[in-house]
Amino acid sequence: MTLRLYDTKAQSLRDFVPLDPEHVTLYVCGPTVQSGPHIGHLRGALAFDLLRRWLAHRHGRVTFIRNVTDIDDKVLRNDSEREPWWALAYRMEREFTRAYAAIGIQAPTYEPRATAFIPQMQELIARLIDAGHAYAAAGDVYFDVRSWAEYGALTRQSPDAMEPEADADTRGKRDPRDFALWKGAKPDEPATASWESPWGAGRPGWHIECSAMSRRFFGPRFDIHGGGLDLRFPHHENELAQSTAAGDDFARYWVHNGLVTVGDQKMSKSLGNVVLAADLLERHEPLVVRYALAAAHYRSNLSVSESSFAEAEAALDRIRSFQERALRMLRPTADDLRIVGEVPTAFAAAMDDDLGIPQALAVLHETVREGNSALDAGDAEAARGCFAAVAVMTGILGIDPLDPLWGRTGTGREAAALDALVGSMIQQRAQARADKDWAAADRIRDAVARAGIALEDSADGTHWSIDG
Template identity: 75%
Template sequence: MTVRIYDTKAQALRDFVPVDPGNVTVYVCGPTVQSGPHIGHVRAALAFDLLRRWLAHRFGRVTFVRNVTDIDDKVLANATDTEPWWALAYRMELEFTRAYAAVGILPPTYEPRATASVPQMQELIAELIDRGHAYAAAGDVYFDVRSWAGYGELTRQSLDAMEPAADADPRGKRDPRDFALWKGAKEGEPSSATWDSPWGAGRPGWHIECSAMSRRYLGPEFDIHGGGLDLRFPHHENELAQSSAAGDAFARYWLHNGLVTVDGQKMSKSLGNFTLAADVLAERDPRVVRYALAAAHYRSSLDISDRGFDEAASALDRIDTFRQRVVRAADAVVTAPGTVPDAFAAAMDDDLGVPQALAALHETVRAGNTALDGGDLAAAVAASRSVSAMLTVLGLDATDLTAADGGAETALDALVRTMIDQRAQARADKDWAAADRIRDAIAAAGITLEDTPAGTHWSINA
């Protein structure tokens, strides 16, 4: 067993060797909660949920940390007289939590808020000043990028080719590329958004937050740092520089997920081309949304479309229909989990190859259906158990395939059963025209009939 992941810093596939094989440690940059989540946020969180699930499958324990940035320029800008920044941040945080939970994203082991780790940020800033890599000026504190020779190593940029850092007032900067570790309080900002510090009242810069929180919850060295591709620069570049300059080994591997696009453009609140997660989840089954967002490789861009969701729905219907057939044929719910096939495991080991893993899943479904058609119930049950194991790893397993989905499902089943009985009676009476009319009416409603030695069963077309 060798898990290989694409390390963005090395720009190569690397064998994954955790610091502690008994406890894999992962830090992922979470949302800045100035407004509700769009579908791109959900896709990013899902990419690392899939990674976490596979690492847990392979190694057992995973300590997974995803932060919440609840103090930021954008949060302050979106606050109102009737909803202060901290109330807005908490309300938006709950929206993110609901969207994540809806598609089965596991809650983090720890989910620290930036505002709860300000003392740790100040401690790290003081260390950087003492080491000669940061300086205070006019109430702000900046990281001195020219003091750290490794600056730019994550994104392989030369310092002189970089744009000036636009994250703070340049009033006291030695170099326009120096970035803010601490922002002095400004006139007009609420007093509740400031903390006392050795450099004057103010609040932390964005980049220092993740360095301090990852150190606090995972220690100075941990296995994987993850986030969206758009965070590589400047956010992750700056994290790496300040943590390394403070003497921390920091992340051993860097993983970045591809972006959700609209007509080839990054989905972004600033561009106004975003689709809210709540709107998608109101129109689509959350399991379908999860499948659609997971179907592309995590490093690739994903263009959101109705076609993608429709294909996901059809794929899940094929899987569920097979499992329902096995339940009927075995006259029992097949609950004992199986093992994932070698092809599935090899795909997941190879940089989380979910598209290839899904191909292995559907191949198992096809083989299972063939076994059923051939009367090999034992092989079909084994296939169903393997399918269940794969769905569990992917977070796509349905809760109870034999249970009705409520009153509407029960009513529909009663109606279709009545028509099936009427068709059976027509066939018994050799009234073939009536039997065909009933079957055509059922088909026109989008329902497929399957005649078996054990009786006729129905399913809704995808």
């Protein structure tokens, strides 16, 4: 089977053929760290975490770059005497790192900060000026969109139909759609946010950052460029134009994830409906958040509500209950636990079809159902096969409830306390049954059930689980 991805530039599904079959190169635009992460940042980072995991399964090695934009107009606007812009950027970067790690997003292979690559940006700007595609004016440097006939290729727009570029002062622009590659220093900006250059002191424009950093790590061409759908224009359009105008092939595939809506409205500060990552993770377990944000197709706009997380929690409880039941009933040996299940064909087909997570989850839950049926029938071999398949599927998706990462292995203080309380009630019920006090035994069972806990009687004793 061949992985097919929707290429935004081609506007169609394409077979994914990496430059090196054993080493995929993936660059994703990371956050601008003027403030902390929200649910949209989590959803976008998770989409590419899932893609990265599947690429690693298919091809082995994946070099994944996700940059940090730590110098930008938005960052400088939040500069203060109490907290300089660079300190703010670092603090916010750490918030992003914590939030991503909380929901199991793997750290990038490299995570370059824009401020560490100013010389590479200046070198790229100089190449564009020499090639006649950029010009210096009043301390700034602009990309000349009219000089590059392919400008607009990513979003299939004509320059005449585009809105003027609002990323810099209009001083010296030949065309309102030209965009800034270098921004001359301004008196009202911090002196620390300025670097010397052949065109005067200043700082880089936003778009030049990713072109320079991707080239530094991958060279003139790489496999996949990713980011949120809101970055297609102008950011990615401008990246593509400046890199190709400078003579680089740049990205061979463009992949974009959909946005997050709240109550069918786009999330925005002006509407007051921004869901911060910290608030979300305070209300819901990280694994539940991961499942809920992964459940929709990555290219779709995701509408979030409390029901989304309730459904995710119920789905995870079904998976966890099967796993725990299988471990109890099969009593696996050390060799059994080392069994590596094969990826089910239907699961692989779903993932290969433009990362079809909803269809892949359907295969996972069908396998859970089959596993429970096998346990009911006493078919240990079939149950063991389902257990192994569930392990490999949840491992690839990063949603294995038994993974110690999620802290649900019974070692936490809350889990230990709950286990002790329920265990005590199970013992009381067992004693009541031994005394043939059936009314007391039923009262205990009903009390446990009202708390959302299910009891399962088997030959080796009574076991409990959260009733999902």
